[in-house]
Amino acid sequence: MSEMVKMNAIQAINAAMFEAMEADPKVLVLGEDIADREGGGVTGTMRGLSSKFGTDRVCTTPISEQAIIGAAIGAAINGYKPVAEIMLMNFTTVAMDMIFNHAAKLRFMSGGQTSVPMVIRTLTGAGWQTAGQHADHLEGWFAHAAGIKVVCPSNPADYKGLLLGAIADPDPVLFVETGGTLFIPGDVPADQGAIPLGKAKVVQEGSDVTIISYSTMVMRCQMALAGLAEAGISAEIIDLRTISPWDREAVLASVAKTGRALIVHEAIRNFGPGAEIAATINEELFGQLKAPVRRLGGPYSPVPFSKPLEDAFVTSPEAIVETVKGMMG
Amino acid sequence: MAELSNAPAPTGEQLVDIYRRMIRIERNDEAIRKTVRLGRLTMPYYSARGQEVIPSAISSLLNPDDQICTIYRGIHDMVAKDMPLRPLWAEIAGRIDGTCKGKGGPMHLTHPPSGVMVTTGVVGSSMPIANGLAWAAKLDGSKRVAIAYFGDGASNIGAFHESLNLASVWKLPVIFVCQNNGFAEHTRYENATSVDQISKRAAGYGMPGYTVDGNDPEAMFAAAHSAIARARNGEGPTLLECKTFRFHGHVLGDDDFYMTKEEKEAAMAKDPLPAFRAKLIADGHATEAQLDRLQSDIEAEIADAQEFGLNSPFPSADELRRDVFAEEIPA
Ligand SMILES: Cc1ncc(C[n+]2csc(CCOP(=O)(O)OP(=O)(O)O)c2C)c(N)n1
Numbered sequence: 001m002s003e004m005v006k007m008n009a010i011q012a013i014n015a016a017m018f019e020a021m022e023a024d025p026k027v028l029v030l031g032e033d034i035a036d037r038e039g040g041g042v043t044g045t046m047r048g049l050s051s052k053f054g055t056d057r058v059c060t061t062p063i064s065e066q067a068i069i070g071a072a073i074g075a076a077i078n079g080y081k082p083v084a085e086i087m088l089m090n091f092t093t094v095a096m097d098m099i100f101n102h103a104a105k106l107r108f109m110s111g112g113q114t115s116v117p118m119v120i121r122t123l124t125g126a127g128w129q130t131a132g133q134h135a136d137h138l139e140g141w142f143a144h145a146a147g148i149k150v151v152c153p154s155n156p157a158d159y160k161g162l163l164l165g166a167i168a169d170p171d172p173v174l175f176v177e178t179g180g181t182l183f184i185p186g187d188v189p190a191d192q193g194a195i196p197l198g199k200a201k202v203v204q205e206g207s208d209v210t211i212i213s214y215s216t217m218v219m220r221c222q223m224a225l226a227g228l229a230e231a232g233i234s235a236e237i238i239d240l241r242t243i244s245p246w247d248r249e250a251v252l253a254s255v256a257k258t259g260r261a262l263i264v265h266e267a268i269r270n271f272g273p274g275a276e277i278a279a280t281i282n283e284e285l286f287g288q289l290k291a292p293v294r295r296l297g298g299p300y301s302p303v304p305f306s307k308p309l310e311d312a313f314v315t316s317p318e319a320i321v322e323t324v325k326g327m328m329g
Numbered sequence: 330m331a332e333l334s335n336a337p338a339p340t341g342e343q344l345v346d347i348y349r350r351m352i353r354i355e356r357n358d359e360a361i362r363k364t365v366r367l368g369r370l371t372m373p374y375y376s377a378r379g380q381e382v383i384p385s386a387i388s389s390l391l392n393p394d395d396q397i398c399t400i401y402r403g404i405h406d407m408v409a410k411d412m413p414l415r416p417l418w419a420e421i422a423g424r425i426d427g428t429c430k431g432k433g434g435p436m437h438l439t440h441p442p443s444g445v446m447v448t449t450g451v452v453g454s455s456m457p458i459a460n461g462l463a464w465a466a467k468l469d470g471s472k473r474v475a476i477a478y479f480g481d482g483a484s485n486i487g488a489f490h491e492s493l494n495l496a497s498v499w500k501l502p503v504i505f506v507c508q509n510n511g512f513a514e515h516t517r518y519e520n521a522t523s524v525d526q527i528s529k530r531a532a533g534y535g536m537p538g539y540t541v542d543g544n545d546p547e548a549m550f551a552a553a554h555s556a557i558a559r560a561r562n563g564e565g566p567t568l569l570e571c572k573t574f575r576f577h578g579h580v581l582g583d584d585d586f587y588m589t590k591e592e593k594e595a596a597m598a599k600d601p602l603p604a605f606r607a608k609l610i611a612d613g614h615a616t617e618a619q620l621d622r623l624q625s626d627i628e629a630e631i632a633d634a635q636e637f638g639l640n641s642p643f644p645s646a647d648e649l650r651r652d653v654f655a656e657e658i659p660a
Binding site for chain 2: 028057059061062064066067070071072073074075076077078079080082097098101102106107108109110112113114115146147149170171
């Protein structure tokens with residue numbers, strides 16, 4: 001066992017950036033307020049980088065999301081590995097043309113002649129009363145665009161490993177950070193290296209039901225474990241870690257074992273990533289299922305401001321317990 | 330508006346080189362239109378006939394490793410940048426020997442060996458990406474420049490404004506080349522654009538902006554020379570607005586209802602090709618026979634490319650699983 005270091009996700013992201021920039025002079029950083037003179041990014045994840053690596057490699061940009069992503073694409077085509085920060089996930093919508101029509105498709109449309117090895121880091125999540133335009137989980141949008149990978153870490157060790165994995169990846173990656181996971185300390189192996197994208201992790205073994213989740217909701221699923229145990233239910237929890245491409249093998253193997261599946265995400269339930277996963281489980285394991293596949297996600301509503309409404313927007317551990325109980329009959 | 334710096338006049342050899350590029354564009358365009366009309370190629374075709382001077386003058390001053398980012402109406406930009414015609418034809422025919430294995434097609438050609446890095450079908454999107462190409466050139470410590478080609482309509486898109494601002498703040502070696510043909514699809518310039526000259530917008534972004542007669546090879550050469558020199562010297566971006574006209578409507582088959590017959594005829598009377606040819610001969614830079622020879626060599630090159638492209642096989646369905654990511658997608 002390697003030595004463990006306690007840190008939160010912000011520190012993990014920062015450590016990954018230092019390592020990646022140290023190891024490869026082609027790694028660049030750009031985004032609003034990124035350099036130390038502006039505070040090293042709004043959540044401080046980029047702190048110290050410009051002082052160490054210079055403002056040629058760590059560039060503060062104007063508030064120009066299309067220009068940020070466009071500059072990252074062009075530099076990536078020419079062999080650099082830009083890590084572009086879009087302050088909040090809702091603001092990716094302003095740059096959707098660059099992300100969806102260009103970053104995601106240029107490898108394919110060029111017949112493999114060019115590639116776009118860039119990372120877009122962005123932050124989201126309900127819980128901060130930022131309401132309708134600052135807290136959406138849009139990973140489903142990006143997962144629906146062929147050609148871009150989507151990563152949603154849930155804990156500091158994964159933040160570090162997956163960010164290193166995303167930077168090493170030869171294709172564009174959307175790296176989704178969430179407010180609910182940023183400040184909670186966790187154990188990170190001192191030698192935590194890159195985690196390859198597309199691999200899920202079983203965070204809790206169990207035999208009666210598979211709960212598939214990612215990002216902030218993994219913790220909520222873990223919080224439901226006590227209530228499930230009380231009801232005599234043994235739950236297996238899978239943290240997907242990568243939403244696209246998602247780890248079908250790991251999910252199907254677990255559901256084949258337990259016979260029941262529940263998908264939990266913060267993104268709105270309608271047309272969310274859970275629908276894709278549920279449909280795949282039905283197609284592959286129909287005869288082996290002991291109950292219909294269930295999904296829990298946000299209600300079909302913008303993220304609300306009012307605290308009780310916002311609390312109701314995000315699936316609670318109690319709702320997870322109740323839903324699983326209903327699947328046991 | 331800034332004044333053009335004193336660029337050296339083009340030599341006779343440079344003028345003939347510009348003409349060579351123009352005639353290669355024009356002959357190729359003619360061949361594509363004919364092939365589409367005969368039903369041997371099925372594709373939306375955005376002819377740039379009439380706009381030959383702009384990329385030809387610019388490309389005569391570019392090195393092979395200088396890069397361009399162009400648009401759906403950009404085949405002339407690629408041909409001017411010396412893109413080989415065989416893979417070009419195979420690509421517009423959707424064949425496996427195309428630059429992009431037939432997966433990009435006429436609106437998305439890419440050919441890095443010629444410096445054609447991205448072709449986009451989304452209006453205004455060439456500029457943000459050209460900035461990135463230029464940023465890399467600067468970080469590499471090279472003297473490479475990047476050209477963003479776009480139309481007058483594209484100058485009204487947010488990406489134009491973001492790109493000019495960023496390029497100026499970062500002093501990028503990029504040249505924004507607006508090929509102003511007076512129309513955005515069917516919309517007349519003055520019905521959609523707030524300024525009488527797009528080059529005036531450069532002032533808002535702290536860079537020089539010039540309006541140039543895009544049908545005049547010598548004026549285009551001077552403007553391109555000044556902008557390229559500025560970029561190579563690390564002095565930052567330039568906006569060139571090049572006034573021109575497109576002869577064949579927005580897309581092939583367009584009946585030009587949105588302009589008057591007189592207006593069109595007057596513009597076509599200013600066709601830059603025959604005038605330039607006559608001038609080269611009159612000024613003693615080339616003989617009639619030399620230019621005829623140049624043209625017949627180009628025609629032979631095009632006939633060969635067309636034959637090659639139309640006879641290349643179509644890609645197999647497996648290609649859908651390749652190049653989505655670096656790793657092939659499982660079947
Ligand atoms: C973002 C976007 N909006 C609309 C279109 C449809 N469209 C294609 S070409 C065009 C006109 C563009 O005119 P201009 O920029 O002047 O270029 P030109 O075709 O004249 O070369 C339009 C509206 C598009 N491709 N992209």
